[in-house]
Amino acid sequence: IYTLLGLGAAVLSRTLTFAAAFSAFGDPIPWLIALAFFFARGFIKTGLGSRVAYAFVAAFGSSSLGLGYSLVFAEALLAPAIPSVSARAGGIFLPLVKSLCEACGSRAGDGTERRLGAWLMLTCFQTSVVSSAMFLTAMAANPLSANLTAATIGEGIGWTLWAKAAIVPGLLSLVLVPLILYVIYPPEVKASPDAPRLAKERLAKMGPMSKEETIMAGTLLLTV
Numbered sequence: 350i351y352t353l354l355g356l357g358a359a360v361l362s363r364t365l366t367f368a369a370a371f372s373a374f375g376d377p378i379p380w381l382i383a384l385a386f387f388f389a390r391g392f393i394k395t396g397l398g399s400r401v402a403y404a405f406v407a408a409f410g411s412s413s414l415g416l417g418y419s420l421v422f423a424e425a426l427l428a429p430a431i432p433s434v435s436a437r438a439g440g441i442f443l444p445l446v447k448s449l450c451e452a453c454g455s456r457a458g459d460g461t462e463r464r465l466g467a468w469l470m471l472t473c474f475q476t477s478v479v480s481s482a483m484f485l486t487a488m489a490a491n492p493l494s495a496n497l498t499a500a501t502i503g504e505g506i507g508w509t510l511w512a513k514a515a516i517v518p519g520l521l522s523l524v525l526v527p528l529i530l531y532v533i534y535p536p537e538v539k540a541s542p543d544a545p546r547l548a549k550e551r552l553a554k555m556g557p558m559s560k561e562e563t564i565m566a567g568t569l570l571l572t573v
Contacts, residue, residue, distance in 0.1 A: 388569070389436030395561040398427060398441035399551070406449065406548035416541045417469055417527045420446060421476045425523060428480040428487040430569040438477040446473055452547045453538060468536040472527045479526065483519035485511040 359365040374380075392398035405423040410416035424442055431437045450456070450466035457466060481488040485495060485508045495506040558566075 384432070384572075386433065386436065388431050388572075389433050389440050391565050391568075392427070392431060392436075393440050395559065395565045396555060397558075397562045397565050398431075398437075399445060400555060400558070400562065401427060402442065402445050403548040403552050403555075407545050407552060410449075410544040410548060411540065411542060413465055413468070413536050413539050413541050414527065414531055416449065416544050417472045417531070420469070420473055421480075421523055421527055424473065424477060425480040425483065425519075429484040430486070430572070432486045432489050432491075434477055434481040434488050437480075438473065442473055442477075446470060449541075449544050449547065452543045453541050455536075455538070463537050465536045465538045465541065468530060468534055471534060472530050475526050475530065476523055479519055479522040483512070483515045484508070 356365075356370045360367050360370050402420065402423040405419035405426075406416060409419040420442065424437055427437055427441070431441075446469055447466075450469060453465045455461045455464035455466035455469075482491075485491050485506070491511070495511070499505045
C-alpha cells in the first residue's frame with residue numbers, strides 16, 4: 350500500500366506522469382513475484398507443503414542419507430509451483446527440518462549440531478539453489494532472465510524448453526550434492542528411525558487431505 354501511495358503522490362505532484370508511474374504494472378515479473386508470495390502462503394496455511402514433505406520422509410527417511418534425499422526431492426517437487434526459494438526453504442522446509450533434527454536428538458547451540466542437523470541443514474540449503482534453477486517458475490528471477498534473453502537476442506524460452514535444458518544437470522546435482530556433503534561433512538548419526546515415525550505421526554494428526562488442500566493442489570496444477 351505504501352508503494353501505491355508513493356506512486357499516487359508522484360503523479361499528483363507531477364513528478365511522474367501516470368504512464369511512467371504505473372508502467373511496471375504492465376510487466377508480468379512483478380505480478381509473478383506477488384503470486385509467489387500468495388502461493389507460498391497458501392502452501393503454508395493449508396499444510397499441503399508439509400504434507401508432501403512428511404510423505405517423502407515417511408517413505409524414505411529411515412537413514413540419515415535417505416532423510417536428506419527425501420527432503421531434497423520433496424523441495425524439488427514443489428519448486429515449479431512456488432516461485433520463491435525463500436518461501437519454500439524458509440517458510441515450509443526450515444521448520445520441518447528443525448523438528449526432524451530435534452526428534453533425532455540434534456539441536457543448535459548445545460553441542461549436538463553435528464549429530465544430524467548441521468549436515469541436513471547444509472544439504473537442504475545447497476540443493477534449494479539447484480531446484481530453483483531447474484524450472485522457469487521455481488524462482489522469480491528465472492522469468493526475468495527469460496525476458497531479458499528475449500529482449501536481447503529475440504529468442505524466447507518457454508517452460509518446457511527451460512525444463513528440458515536444466516533437468517539432467519539439475520537431477521545430477523540433486524543426487525550428487527547430498528552424497529558429497531555426506532562424505533566431506535558427515536553426520537554422526539547414520540540412521541534416523543525417529544524421523545519416519547515423527548512424519549507418520551504428523552500425517553496421522555493432519556488426517557486426510559482437506560478441501561483447502563485439494564483446492565490448493567488443483568490451483569497449483571492449473572497454474573503451472
